[in-house]
Amino acid sequence: QVQLKESGPGLVQPSQTLSLTCTVSGFSLTSNSVHWVRQPPGKGLEWVGAIWSGGSTDYNSALKSRLSISRDTSKSQVFLKMNSLQTEDTAIYFCTRLGYWGQGVMVTVSS
C-alpha cells in the first residue's frame, strides 16, 4: 500500500540548513507528485512545495529563495533542503501525496 515516511534531524540551529528525506513505497515517483506541508506547533497547515512526476518543482513563493526539493527515483526518496532557518521554521514537516500523508517529523530551530 501507499506509504510515505519522513526522516531528518529533530533540532537545527538558527541560520543553518534543514535537510529532510521522504521515503515512499507503494507508488512510483515518476508517476506521482510529492508535496511538503508544514505545521507550526498548535497552528494550521502551510504548503511548502512539490516535485512533480516529471521532476519539475514548485515552491511556496514565501519560501522559494531558501528552498530546494529534489528526488532520487532509484531510491524512492524525495528531499527537502531549506537554508537560513529561523525559529519560525519550527514545525512538523509532512510529506504527502495529498491523498496520503506521512507521519510527519518535528523540526525545532533553536540554539
Next chain:
Amino acid sequence: DVVMTQTPPSLSVAIGQSVSISCKSSQSLVYSDGKTYLHWLLQSPGRSPKRLIYQVSNLGSGVPDRFSGTGSQKDFTLKISRVEAEDLGVYYCAQTTHFPYTFGAGTKLELK
C-alpha cells in the same frame, strides 16, 4: 495567494448531531480544465491529516458516507451527518487550483 476562510472556528457537538462547516475562497477555485480543486481534510488529535473529500464532493477511500461536500466557485460546505466520536478533531479545507496551494485555518470539532 488565495485566502481560504473557514467558519466557524470551533464547534461543540453531541454524538449523533449533524453539523456543517463553511469554507469560502477569495478567488474562484475552478481550474482551466473545468474541475474545482477544493478538498476537505481531518486531523485527529496527534495524527497526520487525512483527506476526507476531494474535488468538492468525492469521498476519499474508506470515508463513511456520513460525510458530504457541496459547493461551487468560491463557496463550499462540508456536512457531517450523525457525528461519531471518531469524527472529533480539526477540519481543514484546502485548494489546489492556484499556486501556492493554501489551507483554511481549521474548524475544531469537540464533544459537547
